[in-house]
Amino acid sequence: MSSTESLPSQSSQILPRLQAEYVHASAEQVLAADDVLAVIGFADAPAQLDDPRYLRVDLQSDGPTPLEVWRTGAGVRSGRHGALNWSCAQDYLFFSIEVDEQRAGGVAAAAEQAYAEIGGWLETHPLPDARPAHVLRLWNYLDAINEGEGDDERYRQFCRGRARGIVGVARAGYSAATAIGRRDGRRVLQVYGLAAGVAGTAIENPRQVSAWTYPRQYGPVAPTFARATRTGANQLLISGTAAVVGHQSQHVGDTLAQLDETLRNLDSLHAAAGAEIAARGMAASLLKVYLRDPNDKIAVADTLARHRPALSTPLVLFGDICRDDLCIEIDGIQG
Template identity: 50%
Template sequence: MSSAKPEFTEPTLSAGTAALPPLRVAYEDAALDAILGSGDVLAVFGFGTQAPATNADPRYLRVNLEPAGGTAPFEVWRARARVHARRESGIAWASDGDYAFGAIEVAESVHGSVERATEFAYRRLVETIAASDTPHTLRIWNYLDAINLGEGDDERYRRFCLGRAAGLEAHGFADAYPAATGIGVRDGRRVLQIYWLAARSAGTALENPRQVSAWRYPRQYGIKAPTFARAMRAPTQNPQVYVSGTAAIVGHASHHRDDLRAQVAETLANIDSVLAAARIAPAARFGAGAALKVYVRRAGDVEPMRALLREKLPMRTRTLFLQGDICRSELLVEIDGVQDV
């Protein structure tokens, strides 16, 4: 495949698209029941074994990634209108009419492989979103066990990519993908966790001038290239950008093997580049308008990572550190998040 630079779409609202109020994303230390007591809460995420395992409220999901440092605050999504939630046919769903949160968990053992479990999950995902009043997918998070296990095309991440592509392309997503993250958990359960954000109006997918679009990766990265956009500009009047999981990849190649400092610098340069593509002014990037999740592969890198980000990011940047495996075994860190202006 060609490694030419991707084509870009203007990061502005399409004609006739109704601008939505921005979703508010925060990291909160309050009690879970107190957070869920607010009618404007669209979704709440706990992380690791210290977070509540379950809650009767469909808006809560525990993500099977351990926080770096023992415990983590809840990640909270707040909408502008009253949220209604339900759980139906294995899917948790909540919506305020402008935005919708959805989540599905699929045991690989039921389907025989991570590939088939992923295809099943994505078919359910797109069917559910298409049948709703919020039919536009903005962002998807994927968490799967042992992401780097297996050699060559049998690596579990590559099999996941095959299943994801089959589930998306069956419903017309080819070459028009949402932003996404794919991270490896270490719980041994072999349960695929997928959750997403959809909206009443369409966002604008964005690519990074420093990188080949993931869905154009050459064959060396698997039978089917990863199917996601580098970021999604939400359909808001003022820019709100959902940044996909981003690592030290330039073009399509990983850079700076075993060099944490250099990988962090390259990762931040990539995020800066995609925010520039979204026409976010340099002074507005990162800082108080950003909420970042930092996925760190090696436990010994957690404190050096904290120090590096204190050095490189504005003091008011909100960060949440999680331990997890990155989609390529040579990559030590990945960062995703949301940027408001």
């Protein structure tokens, strides 16, 4: 796995854009539409709904929190396969799974189980026109991500288990991904993702070492994700991005300096993804900002408004970042 240039471009293949937006409405109302592929709720959203297209992640905010809604062509189908929920249309597929850590035997075993089940299901469940589904983007949420010392840290254990189970998910290489810590005390690993009938292209950031080549100091198994995925619709799906240059965290203890460094990394990713994506830039992206300290929200929002006034309002959520010396992380879907 290496840089963009070493991977074949898929952008010439036909794939409609995934429509992603934040919506202030009831989840039941949104899910009534037959073009809705997925609805992700946070904070005050319902804990559960009897619809495989819906998942709630217990990350809090300090006000009314919109739903994240993915739309594609009409005629979305959905169902369940064991612990895995899914929905699909002609070109895209959404999937989610929750694994109880205690029943699985710990967070590493839960990660291995989740990824093995996703990979096995993808191998036997193609898209409606029989095309295989290629994973474009993954999100991972687990409680107390920084708990534990050294290699016993829960994030490092998660990485260990994910690496054991990811083979079927990463048939065409690693995709973009996010891993964030919830604070709900519920030891349940949540994984959800997006796949499509056209493979994406992994994008690496020239300012950063590829995650899978991190040195041993970050754990026994390096994280297995790309910095972004460029889709066949020439959209950019951006991994959780923080103030890391090379492989080292920058500006420890200074949230606003880390925000500035994160924005530089996001600009670098857009440039690495090609001229069309770079021209659209972050202003065309649906962004999530993850903050370790809720007290930083106003300063972060003011900084974004001052330095990036063209940005649409991001969704700000409070959670723990995968490294305990990082205060902020941003991910996004370019429209």
